[in-house]
Amino acid sequence: MSKPGQLVLVTLRKMIASGELAAGERLMEIPTAERFGVSRMPVRMAFRTLEQEGLLVRFGGRGFQVRSVSADDIAGAVEVRGVLEGLAARQAAERGLSHEAQEALQRCLVEGDQLFGKGFVTEEDLQAYHDLNMRFHQVIVEASHNPAIADALARNDHLPFASVTALAVDRHDLAREYRRFNYAHMQHHSVFDALVSRQGARAEAIMREHANATLRYAETFGAATADARMKVILPSA
Missing domain, CATH: 1.10.10.10 (Winged helix-like DNA-binding domain superfamily/Winged helix DNA-binding domain)
Structure with missing residues (x-):
């Protein structure tokens, strides 16, 4: 686009x-x-x-x-994504990553480190993160060698804010966005470590938390009310 x-x-x-x-x-x-x-x-x-x-x-x-969207709609869709991506991570870890998959994930980590290493982000940085984040998740799903996971994710992606590509950015508070996306990037490092160590249960748990953390960003970074929380339910991890 x-x-x-x-x-x-x-x-x-x-x-x-x-x-x-x-x-x-x-x-x-x-x-x-x-x-x-x-x-x-x-x-x-x-x-x-x-x-x-x-x-x-x-x-x-x-x-x-x-479309009318409730908090329960979003929570349910994101939870399903977490379960599916967690399963993909577990199966990828148990099978072992190919050299190509490991290199692709490492490139995403290096690119993310460069984006967040300067201590702030621009709108262009967040667009770059969108692209590398999408690649990171796709590699893990493909590394599971389970086509049923990709098919189920494709169906779930049609639900509100369920897709990993559904980034929404608050251009008026980029400091907060830096904290949000840097946190997600650190989770990428953790899941990569679990994958290369072939720790299937750990990889699955991290990926499930990685998805579900999007439902708690407001709580994590200080929003005080349920209304404020809804305003930042932006699945981006």
Whole structure:
């Protein structure tokens, strides 16, 4: 997806998560394109992605509507992802990583270390993290050599905020985002250690925590209320 498309996608996802775009609100291509100062194509691609993620539904063939999403919906979908990715990690550890898989995971760790090593992040850094995070998770699923896991994850990805690619970023608090994503990256290091050590149970436990930690980011980093917690349920790990 183009950079304008990514900007529209991430911003709309955050607006839905925070409630700025309320359930039932209608979205049309032209007004949304004008709002973001982009052409219709990036908006169209963003809408399609959000529809696939279960955040938008088509409305009368002339646009989309924000889908009603509850905390239980999100929690359930993220928990299922944790179970599936945990199983993938356990099976990958028990089988042993191939040389290619180990190198691919190491590259993701090195890239992440470079992003977070300077002690802050930019929006561009977080987009780079989105890409390496997606690769990291994909390698683990593929290393399980269990196609049923990938199939089940693909179905689960259509539920709201369940996909590992469903990043939403608060551009107004990048210091907090640094803490959030750096924490997730440190978990990547831990699961990699478990994988190369062939510790299946440990790898599974870390990956399940890695997914479910997204439900506790607000608590971890100081948000005080349940409403605030919902605003940062942004599966990104």
